[in-house]
Amino acid sequence: MFTDADLTSLAITLKLALVATMILLIVGTPLAWWLARTSWRYKFFLEAIVALPLILPPTVLGFYLLIALGPNGPIGGLMSVMGSESLAFTFTGLVIGSVIYSMPFVIQPLQNAFAAIGQRPLEVAATLRASPLDRFFTVVLPLARPGIITACVLGFAHTIGEFGVVLMIGGNIPGETKVISIAIYDHVESLEYAQAHTLAGGLLILSFLMLVAVYAANRRFRVSVL
Secondary structure, rough: OOOOOHHHHHHHHHHHHHHHHHHHHHHHHHHHEEEEEHHHHHHHHHHHHHHHHHHHHHHHHHHHHHHHHHHOOOOHHHHOOOOOOOOOOOOHHHHHHHHHHHHHHHHHHHHHHHHHOHHHHHHHHHHOOOOOEEEEEEEEHHHOOOHHHHHHHHHHHHHEEEEEEEEHOOOOOOOOOOOHHHHHHHHHOOHHHHHHHHHHHHHOOOOOOOHHHHHHHHHHHHHHHH
8 A cells, every 4th residue: 555655755746747748748849849840950959869768878967967056066056156055955956856857759740740740731821810829729739639638648657667866856845856766765775575466556557548549649640530
């Protein structure tokens, strides 16, 4: 059964995943649209930066984030000058690390979905005197719905499964930065395999159901289009 500490860790994890995914959608959608539409010859540098968390070891990313957000780092030092506390080992620090680490799982599906739309639907909307903003909300977003759903689910699920980054930047503070993946590690380290199995099995089922929902929703969308 879940202990009170496990339920608290689960609540922190779900809150972290929700906040990080919302931020990534707000920030990542215009960036993905620009990457899908721009003809800038050096855009591959930005694409490489976005994709870097895919191959960078989480502990490496977490280490440099810890340095940057710590009291002696550039961001942490600026926060200290402004009279605020360091962002390291705080929930806000977890959000920053999660946004960076899950960035490619949101931006890349969005970019691919925007690129697949092509120019023709936008040209047709333009002939009907639709403004660029109107074309984006009434044409682009509905056509890119499968990519948006995929981006939301992948970003949310990837944030839930984080370990290395959140451990480095947030530590293991019960009730504040201790997420479910760290709770599983603590149970295993304490030889509490039954509790670890309960948490790990729950995450396994949740991840599988989210992927099934994505594929089912995308399938229905393709069928409705045809």
